[in-house]
Amino acid sequence: xxxxxxxxxxxxxxxxxxxxxxxxxxxxxxxxxxxxxxxxxxxxxxxxxxxxxxxxxxxxxxxxxxxxxxxxxxxxxxxxxxxxxxxxxxxxxxxxxxxxxxxxxxxxxxxxxxxxxxxxxxxxxxxxxxxxxxxxxxxxxxxxxxxxxxxxxxxxxxxxxxxxxxxxxxxxxxxxxxxxxxxxxxxxxxxxxxxxxxxxxxxxxxxxxxxxxxxxxxxxxxxxxxxxxxxxxxxxxxxxxxxxxxxxxxxxxxxxxxxxx
Amino acid sequence: xxxxxxxxxxxxxxxxxxxxxxxxxxxxxxxxxxxxxxxxxxxxxxxxxxxxxxxxxxxxxxxxxxxxxxxxxxxxxxxxxxxxxxxxxxxxxxxxxxxxxxxxxxxxxxxxxxxxxxxxxxxxxxxxxxxxxxxxxxxxxxxxxxxxxxxxxxxxxxxxxxxxxxxxxxxxxxxxxxxxxxxxxxxxxxxxxxxxxxxxxxxxxxxxxxxxxxxxxxxxxxxxxxxxxxxxxxxxxxxxxxxxxxxxxxxxxxxxxxxxxxxxxxxxxxxxxxxxxxxxxxxxxxxxxxxxxxxxxxxxxxxxxxxxxxxxxxxxxxxxxxxxxxxxxxxxxxxxxxxxxxxxxxxxxxxxxxxxxxxxxxxxxxxxxxxxxxxxx
Ligand SMILES: Nc1ncnc2c1ncn2[C@@H]1O[C@H](COP(=O)(O)OP(=O)(O)O)[C@@H](O)[C@H]1O
Ligand SMILES: [Mg+2]
Numbered sequence: 001x002x003x004x005x006x007x008x009x010x011x012x013x014x015x016x017x018x019x020x021x022x023x024x025x026x027x028x029x030x031x032x033x034x035x036x037x038x039x040x041x042x043x044x045x046x047x048x049x050x051x052x053x054x055x056x057x058x059x060x061x062x063x064x065x066x067x068x069x070x071x072x073x074x075x076x077x078x079x080x081x082x083x084x085x086x087x088x089x090x091x092x093x094x095x096x097x098x099x100x101x102x103x104x105x106x107x108x109x110x111x112x113x114x115x116x117x118x119x120x121x122x123x124x125x126x127x128x129x130x131x132x133x134x135x136x137x138x139x140x141x142x143x144x145x146x147x148x149x150x151x152x153x154x155x156x157x158x159x160x161x162x163x164x165x166x167x168x169x170x171x172x173x174x175x176x177x178x179x180x181x182x183x184x185x186x187x188x189x190x191x192x193x194x195x196x197x198x199x200x201x202x203x204x205x206x207x208x209x210x211x212x213x214x215x216x217x218x219x220x221x222x223x224x225x226x227x228x229x230x231x232x233x234x235x236x237x238x239x240x241x242x243x244x245x246x247x248x249x250x251x252x253x254x255x256x257x258x259x260x261x
Numbered sequence: 262x263x264x265x266x267x268x269x270x271x272x273x274x275x276x277x278x279x280x281x282x283x284x285x286x287x288x289x290x291x292x293x294x295x296x297x298x299x300x301x302x303x304x305x306x307x308x309x310x311x312x313x314x315x316x317x318x319x320x321x322x323x324x325x326x327x328x329x330x331x332x333x334x335x336x337x338x339x340x341x342x343x344x345x346x347x348x349x350x351x352x353x354x355x356x357x358x359x360x361x362x363x364x365x366x367x368x369x370x371x372x373x374x375x376x377x378x379x380x381x382x383x384x385x386x387x388x389x390x391x392x393x394x395x396x397x398x399x400x401x402x403x404x405x406x407x408x409x410x411x412x413x414x415x416x417x418x419x420x421x422x423x424x425x426x427x428x429x430x431x432x433x434x435x436x437x438x439x440x441x442x443x444x445x446x447x448x449x450x451x452x453x454x455x456x457x458x459x460x461x462x463x464x465x466x467x468x469x470x471x472x473x474x475x476x477x478x479x480x481x482x483x484x485x486x487x488x489x490x491x492x493x494x495x496x497x498x499x500x501x502x503x504x505x506x507x508x509x510x511x512x513x514x515x516x517x518x519x520x521x522x523x524x525x526x527x528x529x530x531x532x533x534x535x536x537x538x539x540x541x542x543x544x545x546x547x548x549x550x551x552x553x554x555x556x557x558x559x560x561x562x563x564x565x566x567x568x569x570x571x572x573x574x575x576x577x578x579x580x581x582x583x584x585x586x587x588x589x590x591x592x593x594x595x596x597x598x599x600x601x602x603x604x605x606x607x608x609x610x611x612x613x614x615x616x617x618x619x620x621x622x623x624x625x626x627x628x629x630x631x632x633x634x635x636x637x638x
Contacts, residue, residue, distance in 0.1 A: 101502075102605030117286055123293055123326075130325050133360040147502075147602020166286055166320040197353040198321070 010069075011036045011169060011201045012057060017066030019049070019056050026052045028225030029066070034169075039195055039202040041216030043247065048222045050205045051095060054171055057203075058092055059083065071168065088116060091162030095173040097154040099146040105132075105157050106142040112164045131160045136190060152183045156190075163194065172204040176211055184208060188215045209248075221247075267295040274307035276339075278330075281315035284323025292326050300333040309334045314345030319353060328357045391595070391617065398517075398595045402525065405518045420523035428489040428524075429531030433538060435488075440480055440539035444472060444546030452555040461555055465562055466569035468547035473574040477540035478532075479626060482585040485532055486618040490593035493524055494614040497597025498607045506598070516598075525590035532586035533579055540578060573638045581629050585622050592618040 012034035019027040026049040034040050044050050055061045057068055059075060068075045073086050099108050109128045113119065119127075129139045135156040146154060155175060162170050175191065176184035188208075192215045195202050206212065212219055213233060220230040223243045229236065236248050266288060269278045278299060284292060311330065316323075327343065334341045346354055409416050451464035497520060500506050506516050544566070551557040557565075596614035600607050 101603035118290055120290070120293060123289065123322075126329070127322065127325060130321065130328075130357055130360050134321075134356060138361070145601075145603055163321075166322065193356070197349070197356050199349060 009036050010034070011071060012203065013067075013069040014053070014057065015067045015069075017053070017056060017068060018064040019052055019061055020064060025225060027056070030222070030225070030227055032220055032227050032230065034201060034203055035218075036201055037195075037199060038217040039191070039204060039215055041212045041219045042203065042205045042222065043207065043212065043219060044222035045243075049225065050222055051173055053222065054173055054203065054205055058090065058171060059087075088165060089167055090169040090171065091165065091167035093155070093158050093162045093170065093172045093175055095177075097146070097158040099149075099154060099158055099161065101146050104143050104145055105149070108146070108157065109161050109164055112161070116165060131163060132157075134163070134194065135160045136186065151178050152180075152187075155179065155187065159190070163198070166198065167200070169201045169203065172202065172206075174205055174207065176206065176208045181210070185210065185214075191215060266292050267299065269299050269302070271302065271304070271306070274305060276302065276306050276309045278309065278311045279315060280311065280313045280327075281317075283318040284316050284326065285318050285320045286322040289322040289326065292323065296326055296330050300330065306334070306337065306339050308340045309342070311341070311343045312345050313343060313350070316346075316350070319346075319350040321353065321357070324350070324354045324357045327354060328360070331358075391613075394595045394599065395591060398521075398591050401517050402521065402591070405515065405522055409518065409522065415518070417519060417523045420519075421527055424524050424527035425531055427492070428485065428527050429534060432485065432488060432531070432535060436481055436484055436535050436539050437542045439484065440472075440477060441542040441546040443476060443480060444468065444543030445550045447471060447476070447543075448547035448550035449554055452551065456555075461557065462561075462565055464551060464555065465547075465557070465565040468551075469544065469566050469570040470574055472540050472543040472547065473570060474577045475626070477543055478536045478578045478581050478585060479622070481532060481535045481539045481582070482589060482622045483619055485528065485535070485586070486589045486593075486615055486622065489528065490589045490618050491611050491615050493590070493593035494597040494600075494611045495607065497521075497594060498600030498610055501598060501600045502602060502604075502607065521590075521594045524594065525587065528586040528590040529583045532589075533582035536578060536582040540575075577629075577633055577638055581626065584625060584629075588621045588625060589618045592621060 010033045012032070014030055014032040017027055017030045018025065030053060032053075042050055042053070052061060056063055057070065057075075063076070066076075070086055071089060073082055075083065075086070078086070099105075100111065103111065106125070106128050109131055110124050113124060113127070128142060132139060132141065137153065137156050137160070141149065141153065141157070146157070149157060155178075159170075159172075159175065162172075172191070176187050179187060188211045191202060191204070194200060195215075204211070204216065206216075216233070218230065218232055219236050221228050221236070221244060228241060229239055229244060236244055239245070239248075266282050266284070267278060267280050269276060271277075276299075282288070311327070313319075313327070319327075331341050331343060343354070448464055448468050451467050452461060455461055455464050455467075497506070500520070506520075509516050509519060548559060548562045548566075551562050552559055593614045596610045596617070600610045
């Protein structure tokens with residue numbers, strides 16, 4: 001929560017967005033704000049459309065109507081070059097990692113940097129090691145291919161790649177799913193540390209109640225195609241909405257809450 | 262802009278460096294040059310003070326370069342201090358300061374000659390390797406056939422029918438078209454050249470024998486290698502990539518039995534049928550050209566064809582067909598199962614599958630030619 005959180009400026013502004021496939025409307029007039037420097041946890045049932053909203057924001061899915069502004073630029077109306085400039089300022093961690101399978105870890109991390117910046121080979125190599133170190137991996141994974149990595153390593157490398165250009169916003173799609181609880185906890189800490197040191201704004205789709213408790217500044221809830229609530233954990237816990245009650249006061253939630261108190 | 266990023270003043274054994282501006286990715290290249298310039302300063306230095314107060318923005322790129330500056334002076338035995346970092350930037354800098362010192366892993370420093378020799382050696386070894394896996398697959402296939410023969414109800418008929426539809430039925434139009442055209446072309450070329458010494462009628466012999474013994478089966482085998490062999494490799498390869506084959510194994514299925522056997526049986530049934538159809542289409546094309554271009558009546562063509570060819574010619578073609586199908590199928594499946602995790606390896610394996618199977622089909626054709634000649638067929 002470093003770097004100017006006080007001003008509450010809106011980094012991502014989603015207004016009235018409708019997205020559907022055929023006659024299946026997934027997002028039905030969704031509104032959402034993400035503020036600079038916060039970690040927003042985005043929750044919702046499986047298949048509720050969390051990934052769909054994330055993909056719409058980053059421009060991978062067309063919207064039927066609505067408006068999305070990122071860093072003050074209206075992405076629906078932006079020219080190609082304006083859009084490209086914005087794309088440079090975010091990093092994305094996809095649900096499955098989406099590392100390039102025919103490139104080594106080193107090449108995966110260098111790929112976006114080479115494309116946008118003209119740096120010396122020595123600096124490129126040193127930065128790979130520095131970035132890997134920041135996500136808790138050592139240099140020995142450099143020459144490995146993605147198929148030779150474990151699930152947790154894949155997530156870390158994918159996070160390092162998302163951070164390769166020092167973005168202002170990172171989108172994380174279920175970063176801790178498929179990790180063991182200890183690994184997931186470490187990953188949460190990692191995200192919190194990186195957020196603090198790099199001053200990131202983090203949009204995190206997650207199901208992990210521990211992550212929601214420990215690292216998220218705010219939580220937004222998607223159900224029935226709408227964002228039904230957004231606010232701090234206390235707001236969620238106090239809410240009377242049945243879905244929120246079930247989600248945050250269920251058995252697993254109580255267990256995760258009990259550990260903390 | 263770049264000249265204000267970093268300025269240095271040396272005083273006796275002391276160096277004062279002052280950073281300014283944006284130490285970010287955009288300026289990283291210029292900054293790196295300045296930093297390397299400072300670290301290359303000659304003379305004995307005892308103390309280096311780096312003042313970062315004027316730096317407006319710092320990102321990972323800039324923070325790493327600062328760290329590099331500090332490390333290279335420290336390595337020379339200088340006392341190094343960094344002052345004036347903002348609180349947030351300090352956190353980022355500390356993060357990079359904790360990066361373990363240069364474990365720079367060596368890469369890409371091979372000599373050109375040894376690299377060339379190594380790649381020759383590797384390709385020779387890989388030829389041997391693919392021969393071994395070919396034989397391996399044949400062996401596994403025989404085992405599976407024996408097992409399935411004992412309990413025929415375990416054979417996957419649904420899968421076989423599906424594959425037959427894909428590799429045989431759907432291939433009929435393109436095979437007919439291509440062999441028809443080849444028949445036309447051979448007849449036309451034959452007529453053009455044989456006419457010079459008045460041997461027009463022998464074109465019928467040539468077309469008949471060539472098509473039935475060699476061309477029909479070769480063209481079909483090559484088409485099938487390109488059309489179905491590549492598809493087999495890509496299918497099995499992407500299943501391998503996504504661990505579907507491992508999943509089958511863990512459920513107690515034998516991938517050879519479930520995936521490979523029906524595909525190869527489909528080819529072994531399909532290719533002879535396609536060969537027959539293709540040969541007929543080629544003869545038809547040849548006859549048509551003889552009639553329209555060479556003035557040989559269809560009646561004459563047919564009676565000449567009857568004299569020129571025997572059942573043996575026909576049999577030679579059809580006997581070869583299932584063996585060629587076997588080669589194409591086995592190579593395609595071996596290559597498919599050899600795919601590793603990457604998209605690139607899928608592409609390489611698919612290419613290898615087509616190239617190898619066409620090569621082996623032609624080699625096999627040569628061996629058959631020797632064999633049939635020696636038994637007088
Ligand atoms: N490309 C697509 N084509 C059709 N339907 C899709 C597509 N992507 C997602 N969906 C549907 O949209 C809904 C939301 O999916 P998703 O956002 O992936 O769920 P989650 O919230 O678990 O991430 C699901 O019902 C899914 O079937
Ligand atoms: Mg999802």
